[in-house]
Amino acid sequence: MDCSAIVLNKLLLERNLELWARLKLSFLDSAYSSTYSAISKYYEKYNAIPSFDELELAVREGNTRRTIASLRLIDE
Numbered sequence: 001m002d003c004s005a006i007v008l009n010k011l012l013l014e015r016n017l018e019l020w021a022r023l024k025l026s027f028l029d030s031a032y033s034s035t036y037s038a039i040s041k042y043y044e045k046y047n048a049i050p051s052f053d054e055l056e057l058a059v060r061e062g063n064t065r066r067t068i069a070s071l072r073l074i075d076e
Contacts, residue, residue, distance in 0.1 A: 004029040009074040011039070015049040034064040035071070 007028070011019050020043065025036050038059045042050040050058065052072045059065050 002029065004032050005071055005074055008032060008035060008039075009071045011049060012052050012055065012071065015051065017049060020049055032067065034061065035067050038064055038068075 004027075007019075007023065010016070011023065020039075023036075025033060028036055038055060039050060042048075042055060042058050052068065056065060056068055059068060
């Protein structure tokens with residue numbers, strides 16, 4: 001299983017600020033760069049980690065929306 005996907009799933013499920021503070025784009029697979037960017041933009045605007053639903057509403061780009069939808073399905 002993809003470790004980057006597990007980390008992002010955990011981040012969005014738990015909305016964990018400590019995890020977000022330690023997470024860097026360079027730690028993630030490049031396939032998740034647009035998702036990381038969307039989370040970062042949401043955080044800058046609302047000063048909070050988004051839920052899956054909030055992030056899906058904030059993202060317009062189709063590939064990123066599909067990535068977010070697949071992250072939601074991950075079962076650790």
